[in-house]
Amino acid sequence: MNNEKFITFIEFTGFIALKKSGNSKSSIYSLNAFCCLLYALCFLLFAMPSEAKVTGACSDCHTMHNSQRGQAMARDYSSTDAGLVEDASPNPALLISSCIGCHFNSGTTTITANNTPVVLNAHDPGSSALAGGNFYYSSAGPGGAYDKGHNVKNISPQESSPMDAPPGFKAGVELPNGGTGPASWASQLTCAGTYGCHGNRGIADEVKSIFGAHHQNVDIDSSSDADKVYNSYRFLYGIKGAEDIDWEKTVSGIDHNGYQGDSLYGSMNTISYLCSECHGNYHANTNLGGSGSVGDGTPWLRHPADFAFNGVRGNNYAGSEYASYTTYNVIAPVAESSPTTSDSVVNSGSIVMCLSCHRAHASPYFKMLRWDYKAGSLGTALSGCMVCHTSKN
Numbered sequence: 173m174n175n176e177k178f179i180t181f182i183e184f185t186g187f188i189a190l191k192k193s194g195n196s197k198s199s200i201y202s203l204n205a206f207c208c209l210l211y212a213l214c215f216l217l218f219a220m221p222s223e224a225k226v227t228g229a230c231s232d233c234h235t236m237h238n239s240q241r242g243q244a245m246a247r248d249y250s251s252t253d254a255g256l257v258e259d260a261s262p263n264p265a266l267l268i269s270s271c272i273g274c275h276f277n278s279g280t281t282t283i284t285a286n287n288t289p290v291v292l293n294a295h296d297p298g299s300s301a302l303a304g305g306n307f308y309y310s311s312a313g314p315g316g317a318y319d320k321g322h323n324v325k326n327i328s329p330q331e332s333s334p335m336d337a338p339p340g341f342k343a344g345v346e347l348p349n350g351g352t353g354p355a356s357w358a359s360q361l362t363c364a365g366t367y368g369c370h371g372n373r374g375i376a377d378e379v380k381s382i383f384g385a386h387h388q389n390v391d392i393d394s395s396s397d398a399d400k401v402y403n404s405y406r407f408l409y410g411i412k413g414a415e416d417i418d419w420e421k422t423v424s425g426i427d428h429n430g431y432q433g434d435s436l437y438g439s440m441n442t443i444s445y446l447c448s449e450c451h452g453n454y455h456a457n458t459n460l461g462g463s464g465s466v467g468d469g470t471p472w473l474r475h476p477a478d479f480a481f482n483g484v485r486g487n488n489y490a491g492s493e494y495a496s497y498t499t500y501n502v503i504a505p506v507a508e509s510s511p512t513t514s515d516s517v518v519n520s521g522s523i524v525m526c527l528s529c530h531r532a533h534a535s536p537y538f539k540m541l542r543w544d545y546k547a548g549s550l551g552t553a554l555s556g557c558m559v560c561h562t563s564k565n
C-alpha cells in the first residue's frame with residue numbers, strides 16, 4: 173500500500189469509528205479499537221522498506237532525442253580515453269548513458285549526483301571504494317590488471333581462453349525465480365542481462381533485464397520477497413539481503429550490508445548462489461556443483477560457502493576455532509539466514525560465503541580478494557583467513 177492509499181484508508185476507518193461511537197457506552201470501546209487499529213497500521217507502515225528510487229530532473233538522466241542544438245547529448249564511457257565521450261547513438265529508455273557511464277566518476281568520488289553509486293573510478297578510490305569493490309582495479313587503465321577482478325565489457329577487453337569464461341562454469345543452471353542460465357558461455361561479461369550479474373538473467377538485453385527497477389528501487393531488508401528486480405538485493409534478481417544505504421562508503425562492524433546465506437547450501441536466494449550461477453562448481457547446492465564437486469563436510473574438496481559454523485567438524489562448534497570469531501569483521505564478513513545491516517554478533521549460526529573472501533566487482537588484490545593473499549608476509553597473506561581460522565597462526 174502506498175502512502176496516499178494508506179491515508180485514505182485511515183480517514184475511512186476513522187470516519188466509521190466516530191460515526192459508530194454515538195453517545196453509548198460502546199463509544200469508548202470503538203475508540204479503543206480504532207486506536208489499536210491505528211497503532212497496528214502505523215507499525216506496518218514503518219516496517220515497510222524505505223524508498224531509494226531515483227529522484228531529480230528527468231534531464232539529469234534522460235534525453236528525448238539525443239540532440240540539443242544539433243549536438244549529441246549522450247555521453248558514454250570509453251576505455252581508451254578512460255573517461256566519458258560524446259555518444260551520437262541513442263540509448264535504450266532514452267538514457268543519457270549506458271550503465272557504466274552513469275556509474276563512473278573521473279576522480280575518486282564514489283557517490284555522485286542523484287545519489288549514484290560509483291563502481292568505476294578513473295583514479296584509485298582507495299578506502300572510498302563501495303562494498304562491491306571498484307572496476308578501477310580491473311580496467312584497461314594503468315591501475316588495472318586482469319586477475320584483480322571481473323573484466324566487464326567496455327571497461328576492459330575480454331581475457332583470452334580459458335579466462336574468457338567463468339572458472340567453474342556449469343551450463344544451464346537453475347536461476348532463482350525460474351529460468352535457466354546460458355547453455356554455454358558465449359559473450360564477454362556484462363553488467364546485466366544473461367551474461368551479466370544484475371537484473372533478470374533470463375532476459376538477454378542489459379536495459380530490458382533491469383527495466384523499471386531504478387524508478388521503483390527500495391532499500392530492502394531480508395523480509396523482501398526478492399520476486400522483482402527492484403526488491404531484490406542490489407537488483408540481483410531473486411537474491412535476498414539487507415542493503416546498507418550508503419553501499420558501505422562508511423563501514424564498521426555495526427554498519428554494513430547484511431548478506432543472505434544458508435546454513436547448509438540449500439537455498440537459491442543467497443549471495444553465494446548468485447556467484448555460483450556462473451561459478452557453479454564451487455557451490456554444493458544440488459542445482460550447482462553439488463557435494464560431488466565441493467564435498468558435504470570435512471574434509472572438504474573445495475572451500476565451503478553457504479555453510480554455517482554450527483556444521484563444522486564433529487558438530488562441535490563450541491570447541492572449534494570458529495567459536496573465537498565473535499564480532500562481525502568487515503575484512504572477512506559472514507552471511508546470516510536473516511541478515512541485518514547492524515548485526516555485530518558472529519555465532520554458531522553465522523555462515524561462510526563467497527564474499528567472506530572476495531569482492532564482487534574487483535579489488536586491489538589478486539583474484540579480487542578482500543586482502544592481499546599473495547603478500548610476501550605470511551601475516552598479511554593469512555590476515556583474512558585467520559578471522560575465522562583463529563588457531564592457524
Ligand code: HEC
Pocket residue numbers: 226227228229230231232233234265267286379382383384385386387
Ligand atoms: C537519476 C537518474 C534518473 C532520473 C533523474 C530519471 N530517470 Fe527515468 N530512468 C533512469 C534509468 C537508469 C532508467 C533505465 C533503467 C531502469 O528502468 O531501471 C530509467 C527508466 C525510465 C523509464 C522506463 C522504465 C520505467 O520505470 O517505466 C521511464 C518511463 C522513465 N525513466 C521516465 C523518467 C521521468 C519521466 C523522469 C523525470 C520525472 C525520470 N525518468 C528521471 C534514471 C533516471
Ligand code: HEC
Pocket residue numbers: 224225226232233234267268269270271272274275285286287288289363364370378379382386389390405406407415
Ligand atoms: C542515467 C544514469 C543511470 C543509468 C544509465 C544506470 N543507472 Fe544504475 N543507478 C543510478 C542511480 C542514480 C542509482 C541510485 C538509486 C538509489 O538512490 O538507490 C542507481 C543504482 C543502481 C544500483 C544499486 C541499487 C541498490 O539497490 O542499491 C545498481 C545495482 C545499478 N544502478 C545498476 C545499473 C545497471 C546494471 C545499469 C545498466 C543496465 C544501470 N544501473 C544504469 C543511475 C543510473
Ligand code: HEC
Pocket residue numbers: 318319320321322323324331335336337338339361366367368369443446447448449450451526527530531532539540
Ligand atoms: C554472470 C556470470 C558471473 C557471475 C554471476 C559471477 N561471475 Fe565471477 N567471473 C565470471 C567470468 C566470465 C569470469 C572470467 C573473466 C573475468 O575475469 O571477468 C569470472 C571471474 C571471476 C574470478 C577470477 C577473476 C580473475 O580476474 O582472475 C573471481 C575471483 C570471481 N569471478 C568471483 C566471483 C564472485 C565472488 C561472484 C559473486 C559475487 C561472481 N564471481 C559472480 C562471471 C561471473
Ligand code: HEC
Pocket residue numbers: 469470471472473475476479480481483484485486494504505506523524525528529545556557558559560561
Ligand atoms: C568466514 C569464515 C572463513 C574464512 C574467512 C575462511 N574460512 Fe576456511 N573454512 C571455514 C569453515 C566454516 C570451514 C569448514 C570447516 C569444517 O567443516 O569443519 C572451512 C574450511 C576450510 C578448509 C578445509 C578444512 C576441512 O575440514 O576440510 C581449509 C583448508 C580452509 N578452510 C582454508 C582457508 C583459507 C586458506 C582461508 C583464507 C584464504 C580461509 N579458509 C578463510 C571458514 C572460513
Ligand code: HEC
Pocket residue numbers: 338339340444447448451454455475476477524525526527528529530539541545
Ligand atoms: C575462504 C575464502 C574463499 C571463499 C569462501 C571463496 N573463495 Fe574463491 N578464491 C579464494 C582464493 C584464495 C582464490 C585464489 C586461488 C586459490 O587460492 O585457489 C580464489 C579464487 C577464485 C576464483 C578464480 C579461479 C581461477 O581459476 O582463477 C573464482 C572464480 C572464485 N574464487 C569464485 C568463488 C566463488 C563463486 C565462491 C563462493 C561459492 C568463492 N570463490 C568462495 C578464496 C575464497
